[in-house]
Each structure stands twice: as C-alpha cells, then as structure tokens.
Amino acid sequence: xxxxxxIVEYNPFHNGHHYHxxxxxxETNADCVIAVMSGHFxxxxxxAVVSKWARTKMALKAGADLVIELPYAxxxxxxxxxxxxxxxxxxxxxxxxxxxGSEHGNTQSFLKFSRLLKEHEHAxxxxxxxxxxxxxxxxxxxxxxxxxITNEQIGLNMEQPNNxxxxxxxxxxxxxxxxxxxxxITRIQSHYHDKMLSxxxxxxxxxxxxxxxxxxxxxxxxxxxxxxxxxxxxxDYQTQIGFLHNWELYFPxxxxxxxxxxxxxxxxxxxxxEGIEYRLLNxxxxxxxxxxxxxxxxxxxxxxxxxxxxxxxxxxxxxxxELSKSPSTAYIRLLGxxxxxxxxxxxxxxxxxxxxxSTVSQCKHVDLSLDIKATxxxxxxxxxxxxxQFLKQxxxxxxxxx
Amino acid sequence: xxxxxxIVEYNPFHNGHHYHxxxxxxETNADCVIAVMSGHFxxxxxxAVVSKWARTKMALKAGADLVIELPYAxxxxxxxxxxxxxxxxxxxxxxxxxxxGSEHGNTQSFLKFSRLLKEHEHAxxxxxxxxxxxxxxxxxxxxxxxxxITNEQIGLNMEQPNNxxxxxxxxxxxxxxxxxxxxxITRIQSHYHDKMLSxxxxxxxxxxxxxxxxxxxxxxxxxxxxxxxxxxxxxDYQTQIGFLHNWELYFPxxxxxxxxxxxxxxxxxxxxxEGIEYRLLNxxxxxxxxxxxxxxxxxxxxxxxxxxxxxxxxxxxxxxxELSKSPSTAYIRLLGxxxxxxxxxxxxxxxxxxxxxSTVSQCKHVDLSLDIKATxxxxxxxxxxxxxQFLKQxxxxxxxxx
Numbered sequence: 113x114x115x116x117x118x119i120v121e122y123n124p125f126h127n128g129h130h131y132h133x134x135x136x137x138x139e140t141n142a143d144c145v146i147a148v149m150s151g152h153f154x155x156x157x158x159x160a161v162v163s164k165w166a167r168t169k170m171a172l173k174a175g176a177d178l179v180i181e182l183p184y185a186x187x188x189x190x191x192x193x194x195x196x197x198x199x200x201x202x203x204x205x206x207x208x209x210x211x212x213g214s215e216h217g218n219t220q221s222f223l224k225f226s227r228l229l230k231e232h233e234h235a236x237x238x239x240x241x242x243x244x245x246x247x248x249x250x251x252x253x254x255x256x257x258x259x260x261i262t263n264e265q266i267g268l269n270m271e272q273p274n275n276x277x278x279x280x281x282x283x284x285x286x287x288x289x290x291x292x293x294x295x296x297i298t299r300i301q302s303h304y305h306d307k308m309l310s311x312x313x314x315x316x317x318x319x320x321x322x323x324x325x326x327x328x329x330x331x332x333x334x335x336x337x338x339x340x341x342x343x344x345x346x347x348d349y350q351t352q353i354g355f356l357h358n359w360e361l362y363f364p365x366x367x368x369x370x371x372x373x374x375x376x377x378x379x380x381x382x383x384x385x386e387g388i389e390y391r392l393l394n395x396x397x398x399x400x401x402x403x404x405x406x407x408x409x410x411x412x413x414x415x416x417x418x419x420x421x422x423x424x425x426x427x428x429x430x431x432x433x434e435l436s437k438s439p440s441t442a443y444i445r446l447l448g449x450x451x452x453x454x455x456x457x458x459x460x461x462x463x464x465x466x467x468x469x470s471t472v473s474q475c476k477h478v479d480l481s482l483d484i485k486a487t488x489x490x491x492x493x494x495x496x497x498x499x500x501q502f503l504k505q506x507x508x509x510x511x512x513x514x
Numbered sequence: 515x516x517x518x519x520x521i522v523e524y525n526p527f528h529n530g531h532h533y534h535x536x537x538x539x540x541e542t543n544a545d546c547v548i549a550v551m552s553g554h555f556x557x558x559x560x561x562a563v564v565s566k567w568a569r570t571k572m573a574l575k576a577g578a579d580l581v582i583e584l585p586y587a588x589x590x591x592x593x594x595x596x597x598x599x600x601x602x603x604x605x606x607x608x609x610x611x612x613x614x615g616s617e618h619g620n621t622q623s624f625l626k627f628s629r630l631l632k633e634h635e636h637a638x639x640x641x642x643x644x645x646x647x648x649x650x651x652x653x654x655x656x657x658x659x660x661x662x663i664t665n666e667q668i669g670l671n672m673e674q675p676n677n678x679x680x681x682x683x684x685x686x687x688x689x690x691x692x693x694x695x696x697x698x699i700t701r702i703q704s705h706y707h708d709k710m711l712s713x714x715x716x717x718x719x720x721x722x723x724x725x726x727x728x729x730x731x732x733x734x735x736x737x738x739x740x741x742x743x744x745x746x747x748x749x750d751y752q753t754q755i756g757f758l759h760n761w762e763l764y765f766p767x768x769x770x771x772x773x774x775x776x777x778x779x780x781x782x783x784x785x786x787x788e789g790i791e792y793r794l795l796n797x798x799x800x801x802x803x804x805x806x807x808x809x810x811x812x813x814x815x816x817x818x819x820x821x822x823x824x825x826x827x828x829x830x831x832x833x834x835x836e837l838s839k840s841p842s843t844a845y846i847r848l849l850g851x852x853x854x855x856x857x858x859x860x861x862x863x864x865x866x867x868x869x870x871x872s873t874v875s876q877c878k879h880v881d882l883s884l885d886i887k888a889t890x891x892x893x894x895x896x897x898x899x900x901x902x903q904f905l906k907q908x909x910x911x912x913x914x915x916x
Contacts, residue, residue: 364767364894365767365770367894367901368767368770368771368891368894369770369771369774371887371890371891371894372771372830372831372887372890372891373831374883397902397905397906398902398905398906399902400898400899400902401898428774429774429775481776485773485774488773488774489770489773489774492766492769492770492773496802496803497802499769500799500800500801500802503799503800504799504800
C-alpha cells in the first residue's frame with residue numbers, strides 16, 4: 113500500500129479541499145490518504161471554527177484515511193516550522209508523497225526555487241534583509257532577492273500564500289533528507305477577493321468564515337461551497353456547543369490574561385520581542401474588541417498574522433522556554449482512522465520510530481502538555497457543563513472511525 | 515481636630531456598619547472619621563459586591579470623612595498582615611483611635627491578651643502548633659494554648675472572627691510602636707445563623723450577600739437592613755454594570771487561568787504551597803462552578819477562607835516575588851473625602867511621610883501596580899464598552915466628594 117500525505121486545517125472543510133484530497137489520491141496513485149491537520153489553533157494565529165474532533169469527522173467523510181494532529185508546537189508557527197513538523201510526521205508514517213495545493217502548480221519550479229535558495233543562502237538572506245528594511249513584506253523581499261541574485265525567472269510568485277508554504281515543504285524535505293516526494297496541484301481559485309464568497313462552487317475558507325461571522329450567510333445556506341455532511345457537522349456543532357469559534361469569543365480572556373502581565377512577564381511569552389509588549393499592554397486597556405485591539409497594535413512591521421500568532425501564545429500563556437522555532441516531532445497523535453487507514457497502519461506500525469498516541473489518558477509517558485493546554489484554553493468560552501465534557505474528550509477520545 | 519480610624523469592607527454597607535461608624539465617632543469624641551476600606555478583593559478571598567468607588571460613596575453618605583483604600587497587598591491577607599496595613603495607614607494619618615467592632619467588647623481584654631501573647635510568644639507558638647496538628651482550627655488552637663500557658667481566663671473567644679481581628683489590631687499597634695490607641699465597640703449581632711437574614715434591623719453582610727445571590731431577596735427589599743442611599747447605590751450599580759459581583763462570575767477566568775498553568779508555574783503564585791497546586795489542577799478539570807471547585811478542593815487542613823485567598827491570588831496571577839506577609843505601606847490612596855475630611859487633611863498633610871495619591875494618572879512615581887491589576891481583573895466579567903470605561907476610572911477618578 114502506498115500513502116499520500118496532505119497538510120490541512122479544514123477551517124472549515126469546503127469543495128476546494130475535497131478536490132485537493134481526491135486529486136492528491138488520484139495523481140499520486142495512492143491507496144491511503146494521510147491528512148496532517150492542525151489542532152485547535154491555526155497557522156494564521158486563529159482558533160479553529162470547530163473542534164479538531166468535528167473537523168476530523170469532516171476529513172474522514174471526505175475520504176481521508178488517517179487524520180493526524182499537527183501539534184500546537186508546529187501548527188501556530190511561521191511557514192518553515194509549520195512545514196517541518198508536518199513533513200516529519202508524514203515521513204514517520206512512510207508517505208510516498210506530500211501533495212500540496214499551490215497557486216503556481218508546477219512541482220519542478222518549487223524544487224528549483226528551493227535548490228537556488230540553498231545554493232545562494234547567504235547572499236539571498238542579506239538581500240532579503242535590505243529589502244525588508246526599505247519596507248517590503250517578507251514574500252516580496254524574498255522574490256526580489258531571488259531575482260537579483262540568481263537572475264532567473266522561475267515564475268513562482270512568493271506573495272501568494274500557498275506558494276510560500278510549498279517552498280517550505282520542499283525545503284523541509286531537503287533539510288530532513290526525507291524520502292517523501294513533493295507534488296503540487298494547482299489550486300482552483302475564485303477570481304474574487306479572498307473575503308468575498310465566490311459565484312462558483314469553490315470559495316476560500318476565509319470567505320466562508322467572513323460570511324458566517326459577519327452574519328452574511330447562515331450555515332444551512334453554504335451547500336454551494338461544501339459537501340452536505342460538512343454542513344450537517346457545522347449545524348450539529350452549533351447546536352451542541354452553542355457557537356462557531358472566532359477570536360472575538362476569546363477576547364475577554366485575552367484581555368484578562370494581558371491584564372495579569374507586566375511588560376517584564378510578557379517578555380517571557382513566545383514570540384514577544386522588540387518591545388511589542390509595551391504596545392500590547394497599552395492598546396489592550398481601551399480595546400473594545402479583538403478587531404479593535406489589532407487595529408490599535410498593527411504597524412507595517414507587525415503583520416496581522418504575526419500579531420495573531422503572538423496573541424495565541426499569550427492566550428495559551430506559552431513561554432519561550434516551552435517552545436522554539438525547531439521543536440521535535442516526538443509523537444504521532446491519531447485523531448481519526450478509516451478501514452483503509454487501519455490496514456495501512458498495520459503495515460507500517462513496526463517501522464514508526466515515535467510513539468503513536470491513540471488515547472491521551474493511556475499515554476502518560478508522552479509529553480502532550482502543549483496540546484492539552486491548547487484544548488483547555490480553546491474550551492474557555494464554552495458554558496458549563498459542556499466545557500468540562502469538552503475537556504474530558506481531550507483525554508478519553510479514541511481515534512474517530514466512520 | 516481629632517480623628518478616629520475604622521477598618522472596613524462595606525460588602526455591602528448596612529445598619530450595623532452605620533452604628534459602628536457613629537459610635538466610633540461619639541465614643542472617641544472625634545471630629546473626623548477615617549475609613550480604611552479594602553479595594554476590590556477582600557480579606558475572606560472574595561471580590562467585593564460593588565466597586566470601591568460605589569462603596570466609597572456609601573461610606574461618605576453614612577458619615578465617613580476620609581475613605582482610604584487598603585491596598586491589595588494587605589486587603590487579601592490573613593488577619594495580622596491585614597491589620598498591620600490598616601493600622602499603619604491610620605498612624606500615618608495621625609488618627610487618635612482605631613475603633614473596631616468585636617464580639618467581646620472590652621478593650622482591656624484585648625490589651626491583656628496581646629500582652630500575654632508577647633510575653634509567652636515562643637511557648638504559645640509551640641502549643642499552637644501541637645493543637646493544630648491534632649486537627650484544631652487556628653483560633654481554637656490559639657485559645658487552648660493561651661489558656662494552657664498563662665492559666666488565665668480572659669474570656670476573649672478567639673473563634674469569633676472580629677475578636678481575632680481585634681487582637682491583630684492591638685498587636686499591630688504594639689509592633690509598630692504606634693501612638694494610635696485601640697478602642698472596641700460591642701457588635702450588635704443577630705441571634706440567627708450568620709447566613710440567615712435577621713428579624714431585627716441589624717443583619718450580617720454575609721447574610722445579605724447570601725440572600726442576594728441565592729435570589730432570596732431583591733435589592734429593593736433590603737430597606738430594613740441598610741440606609742436608603744445604599745439601596746439606591748446598589749440599584750444604580752446593577753443598572754450600570756449589569757450585576758453585583760460574586761465569585762461565580764470570575765469562575766470562567768479562574769478556570770482559564772488555572773488551565774494555563776503547570777504545577778511548577780502554579781507554585782510561583784503567592785500562598786500556593788505544600789503541594790496544593792496538584793489538588794487545584796486536578797479539581798478544576800471537572801469543576802462546574804466555583805462552589806463545586808471549592809467543595810472538591812476543601813479539606814480540614816485548607817479552610818474555605820484560605821482557599822479563597824489562594825484563588826484570588828491565582829486570579830490576579832500574583833507571584834511570590836510580588837507579595838509577602840510583611841508588605842510596606844508606601845502610599846495613602848484617597849478614594850473619598852468630605853468637607854471635614856478636607857479640613858483634617860489640610861491640618862495634617864505636612865506631617866504625612868508617605869505620598870498621598872489622589873488621582874493615579876498623576877502619580878507615576880508611586881508603585882500602585884498591584885492595585886491597578888486588581889481593578890483590571892475585577893473588571894473581567896464586565897461587557898465592553900463598560901469594561902474599558904471601568905478600567906479608565908482606575909487612572910482618572912479623583913477622590914469622590916459628596
């Protein structure tokens with residue numbers, strides 16, 4: 113049996129994700145699809161709209177055979193660290209391919225870009241720093257530096273977010289001397305602005321979240337953009353938990369947490385540096401909402417994503433001594449598994465060199481503290497007794513099977 | 515002009531407090547009443563039912579001439595530390611007397627008790643430890659030790675909470691070699707259990723809070739037990755803020771805060787010792803309310819008050835390096851002042867050796883960080899934009915005058 117790996121957030125799952133999952137399986141001729149999926153906090157520094165268990169069900173229903181949790185230590189980090197974690201997990205699980213969507217769509221370009229990056233590492237780094245200093249974004253600076261140094265036109269636009277991630281995946285494979293191979297699929301995109309729902313069946317997860325949280329659309333009316341079981345999953349979640357998660361629900365807790373800090377104690381939080389702690393503590397006093405807070409803190413230097421990631425680490429009170437840019441993949445946490453997934457695991461299990469966590473309560477020797485904490489914090493806006501039940505699930509939930 | 519000092523919480527203000535305030539003034543023949551009043555968190559380890567500003571207005575309307583904030587560093591501590599702070603403030607302000615209500619009612623007994631305590635300090639301490647070990651409460655152990663060592667019957671029952679505080683006031687005066695004199699007034703008590711509203715005009719603050727939070731009585735029906743302006747003050751507070759404060763409102767934040775901690779980091783919190791951190795972290799997971807949490811954690815060793823004080827320090831994230839059993843009174847924070855109070859301050863101002871804080875925003879050189887933090891945390895259950903306005907008040911509110 114051969115497996116293809118995909119790296120996902122499903123926030124929430126939509127038709128574009130379905131296309132990606134099916135294409136990945138077909139194009140690599142795989143028997144088994146392994147989805148490495150972020151836990152409760154995501155790469156843009158946001159809480160997931162529904163729990164990892166609800167998203168696992170969606171992934172399984174859409175055809176994933178194994179759903180593995182991308183730990184907090186990777187899921188809330190910038191592209192290179194995020195990619196390193198996900199690729200390492202897929203390598204541990206002997207996937208033949210990692211298959212990622214990209215705006216560009218040509219795997220060779222990613223390989224070439226990555227090779228040039230490595231060959232000219234020092235010179236490119238220097239140029240990137242200069243371009244950053246005159247006010248360019250990091251992706252723009254990287255594109256300019258690459259062009260200047262290599263004088264090659266690869267046509268890989270680094271200002272497109274999935275191209276950035278693609279390069280990170282290829283870099284991770286090379287860095288880890290992994291045997292997994294990269295393969296990219298062109299993303300089907302809407303021609304509209306990311307935040308606007310498209311007129312086709314494919315729209316971005318961003319546009320879906322925007323429409324839901326601005327009360328532009330109701331879950332039940334999303335059938336154009338997502339499979340029916342996903343809509344049912346979202347509706348069930350709303351009924352059971354009471355809401356879909358967004359940053360505003362966590363704002364009272366973020367404000368409370370910041371209020372307990374001095375600038376000195378805030379400096380101990382991961383990613384808090386360069387004096388941003390003073391800016392944060394000053395802005396929070398009068399901030400009326402999370403959006404209001406971000407708008408008060410944001411500058412050219414601090415992008416929204418970077419600030420949101422800081423806010424996630426503040427919310428979870430994650431310290432510099434708890435997290436780094438190079439965490440290790442110390443375990444494989446199985447969130448969901450299909451019949452095919454079970455056959456595949458049976459085949460590879462003996463060759464997996466890290467512990468496989470099925471149920472947390474049975475794995476006392478594995479350090480899952482950051483992921484457990486993330487779930488605890490993610491549950492903060494829930495009412496009792498639902499909150500306590502939710503927390504219990506973190507310890508007692510075995511891999512979901514459908 | 516002569517001043518009498520009283521040490522109060524007014525949680526909430528009732529007829530018994532009114533009697534105490536007036537008697538203190540009459541019995542000591544004072545021109546000016548100085549009320550040292552706890553800020554937002556109180557000695558039993560509870561949030562105050564209404565803000566310090568609302569309680570300041572009640573105190574002024576009832577006849578207090580100066581309302582001084584007892585800082586967080588003292589207001590949330592056990593009797594001796596609490597008393598040391600309050601007495602030091604009154605001594606700074608040149609009060610002639612500190613006048614406290616007690617069950618016993620005879621000042622001489624307090625002086626005698628305190629003298630004997632000092633004379634036999636070492637022996638009594640040893641006996642207290644033995645009595646504690648066999649399961650006695652601290653007040654009971656102290657009573658037994660005193661009787662055993664001195665063989666004297668002072669008749670001061672240390673199991674009555676205001677007698678305990680009275681002894682602490684007298685000890686504080688002696689320890690500080692203060693010139694202020696103690697004077698006690700017999701408390702008028704209801705003959706009913708503390709939690710039951712009495713049938714006379716005097717009932718305990720505990721019974722009022724209990725009746726309010728168990729929905730046994732509405733604020734408007736409390737006119738038997740408190741002056742009308744106080745009832746109006748409570749009603750206004752409910753209208754403006756949306757509720758009266760109790761621990762349950764802070765429970766989601768306490769649970770959230772505990773969830774961000776490991777046993778090791780929890781040990782850094784003030785008063786967390788002897789392994790209680792494991793008990794707390796274990797109980798919080800399934801606790802559905804603050805009451806439920808306390809019932810899960812409580813043992814003979816840890817009284818409710820002791821646990822509640824711990825919870826206050828966890829809620830405010832107050833570390834061992836921020837607080838001790840012997841903090842210093844570094845400032846006098848003026849919450850309210852009457853015409854007479856102004857005359858009195860004019861008379862003594864030049865002889866006050868610590869800074870007098872009228873408006874926080876104008877006192878950047880004074881370290882008020884614990885009190886500011888307490889107000890920030892106290893505001894956590896408030897909705898925006900009321901919460902932000904509440905926080906602003908901490909910095910901009912000048913002393914209240916009526």
